[in-house]
Amino acid sequence: MQQPKLPDADWAYTVLADLKRVVREYATAATESTCPEIRKLFTDLTNSTLQMQGELYNAMQAANMYDTSSPALRQDIQKQLQTYQQTQQQTQQFIQQRTAGQAAPFMQQSQQQQGAPAYN
Template sequence: MAPANQFMPDEDLAYTVLSDLKRVTREYATAATESVCPTVRQQFTQLLNVTLQMQGELFNAMKTANMYNTSSPTLRQEIDKNLKTYQDTQTKTQQFVQQTKQGAMPAWQQPQQNAQQQMQQH
């Protein structure tokens, strides 16, 4: 029960702040990824990192105070499977970016070009 001079219990207040930090983190991440100006991107990235640090500290304090129930353990196999999928996606993305930087046509566009050339010949 909250003391008379406090409007909500500490646990509820902590959950509210934690939720806001999670929301702000998502918004900063979106802003950083959508920023065209390197200076603005850097500023949002710094804000994101500070917010992530605050979120982590609050989470740890809540966990220590038994205010936060962690989720059930995940199977290591499932984590490894997802990690492999994300790494594969990252590799493909990096290859695509390199091809684009070098002016090479990505593989996914090449069959289209061949098909278009064949249609023009007929």
């Protein structure tokens, strides 16, 4: 008995979905790694997988295997971009406050050990 053959478009969709999943996994691994060499490895793997995903998407689109969604409104994209930029700015401020807050007690302790007055 011969098994039914999966159409090329279905295979392509399956591979495309898997590449998207792999990119997420590699990105997570890169952000969670503490070793610079491992972080670079997963960053490189993420980039090469993104390249493959883009090439497959372009091939699928050229072969009319991929229907793109309706174009987004420019103002919707701009609004979302502003939201992301605000979040990024808030995150950077939070990190700066936390790292400055952690350095301050160390600086005070260091000054006290050296006999210098501690300034608050």
